[in-house]
Amino acid sequence: MAQPYLAARGLSKSFGPNEVLKGIEFEVHGHHSVALCGENGAGKSTLIKLLTGLYTPTGGHVEFEGREAGWSDPRQSLAAGIAVVHQEFSVLGALSIAENIYLGAEPRTKMGLIDRRALKRDAQALLDDLGISLNPDDLVETLSVADKQMVEIAKALRVEAKVLILDEPTAVLSQNETKHLFRIINDLRERGMGLVYVSHRLDEIFEICTDITVIKDGVVTSKGPTTDYTHDSVIAAMVGRELGDLFPHKAANPTAGEKVLEVENLLVAPHLPPASLDVHAGEIVGLAGLVGSGRTELALALFGAAPSTGNVSLMGEPMPHRDPAGCIEAGILMLTESRKDDGLFLNSSVARNFAATTPGFGVHHNAIPPGHEERRAAVLKDRRGVVVDHVGLPISALSGGNQQKVLIARLLENRPKLLILDEPTRGVDVGAKSEIYKTLRELADEGMALLVISSELIEIVGLCDRVHVMRDGELAKELVGDEITEEAIITVAAAETSTHHGVAA
Structure with a gap:
């Protein structure tokens, strides 16, 4: 096999005494799409940040086209041809689609002004190439969430990318839109690009990816061609148990x-x-x-x-x-679709989020004793299996799964x-x-x-x-x-x- 476009060689990363990644070996080849699998907290996001220069490794190095990269920030990796579509959007609502795609890289006239005609022409050509039916003059704030995702992809591909990293790209897409994204991915792969696909949806991984790499607790536990895996074997590598164990028995x-x-x-x-x-x-x-x-x-x-x-x-x-x-x-209680927009108080503590809808539960509301909220939250944390060192930490510090457990526990306090x-x-x-x-x-x-x-x-x-x-x-x-x-x-x-x-x- 030819040398990979992008590779991690013995890559390690520590934050103080906590070693998050340990000797990671990871490769992305042209004409391949690699699924990066693992539980939240396994180290996937840290690996992506190391590969793109956002973090500096404490051990090992990143290679690009066979040479040590040494990137110090994501702009350098982008210029080299490493594009990333993050799960959290970075588009600006007040700008048009074309302005978002070429933000910071706008075509200029001889006078140094933005060439509006060229901007629209280039954006339209890129959208057409990707099969995205959007008007480059439309403001992003008027778009659906799914359309914003398409703009993010177009924005990432404005450069001659050799590697495209996609983080949970289908979380907000319909079935038709997901199929369209897969057509784009397959087309890019056939053109010779290498892709990294991060998703918790195993069905998608088996449909779109040629290879799988599984990370657990900061180490690679398994990697190889997708044809060597089943749903059960991927889950076993991720969490140590099989698919049949995921769902409890249904009611008789x-x-x-x-x-x-x-x-x-x-x-x-x-x-x-x-x-x-x-x-x-x-x-x-x-x-x-x-x-x-x-x-x-x-x-x-x-x-x-x-x-x-x-x-x-x-x-x-x-x-x-x-x-x-x-x-x-x-x-009647409801857990909303977006925990960050409609459920969590991101600037508040875990304890405050536990108690948000039932403050003073179990005591007189006019005389809530000091520490009551924290003691009550500690009980709920243990009862619902929320992993957090201290309930006084901000809820934003928790993984998505633990945030969701806090929200469910909060709803259940209302009986x-x-x-x-x-x-x-x-x-x-x-x-x-x-x-x-x-x-x-x-x-x-x-x-x-x-x-x-x-x-x-x-x-x-x-x-x-x-x-x-x-x-x-x-x-x-x-x-x-x-x-x-x-x-x-x-x-x-x-x-x-x-x-x-x-x-x-």
Whole structure:
């Protein structure tokens, strides 16, 4: 095999006494796409920062095209041809698509001014080359989240990149948009580019990647061609257990419990058909479908956070005038899709985030004793398996999985009758996912009713007792028991053929 474009040679990194990476060997060859797998905290992000010059290694070195790189900042690695699309967007909403793509590298006239005509022409040519149907003059702030992702990719590829690193690129993409991204990746690979693909979604890895490298606790535990692996073997290398251990056993008779939620003829929007569904005590009901199919909108309407008409009853009691405060009081709690935007108080401590919706729980609200919040948070931390040295640390210091556990624990302090969870494991590693699945099944076994939205089919199939598949805003089909398969869900959900988010179906 030819020499790799990019390589880590015995790469190590320590922060004080904590050694995060230990002697990493990693290669990216042209015409290859390498999956970088590992739990949150395994060292994937640190490795990427070392490969691109953001961090300086404490041992070993980075090689580019066979020579030691010695980059001191990401601008040098970008100039060499290492492009990165981060999970967190860096686009600026007040600028146009073209201005974002060429920010800092705008074409200039002889007078030194920005050449607007050339800027638009170059941006349009790049978008056309990638098959992205967007107007380069449109402001980024007017775009959907999925379109912003496409702009990030175009921005990364404005240079003659030899290696493209993609960090969770499909987290906000629909099925059609994901397929389009995969076409772009395959095209780039065929042109000779090397790609690094970071994702927790194993189905995507097996579809798009030629090679797999697994990191656990800062060391490479396994690497090789994708054809040498199965889902089970990747997970075993990541967390030391197999796929079958991820999901607990389902309820034997899920609808035997009391009907907790009953929805009849709920209208979320005038142009959509009415929705009717129910959720029983002791069962987990899933809402499956493509991004944009209306799952989140339906959940927000049930929670009273979006307008709707129709009949909603909780434990047989009608709830005609719903709002979030009233739903919480009645026993309906919701975990929102974006924990950073709608769930966490990022500048506050872990303890404060635990107690945000139930301050002074267990004591008189007018006389909360000093240290009560911290003591209570310490109990919840141990109960829900949150990994943190001290509950006084900022919540932003925790991994995605531990942040999600804090949010779920906070909701449970309100003693919900119905728990709605929108993408409960988004951005969460496989090990933390397994713990969240176990918690959700335990809650159902204790008699709670759960309504779960997920874009990961394996999660819907492995976790849910019943599944409603949504398409174009309607509940298209209900699946029960052995009917719940990935193929059955895709058959219903993929009937969507409209063009959206700038990508044709």
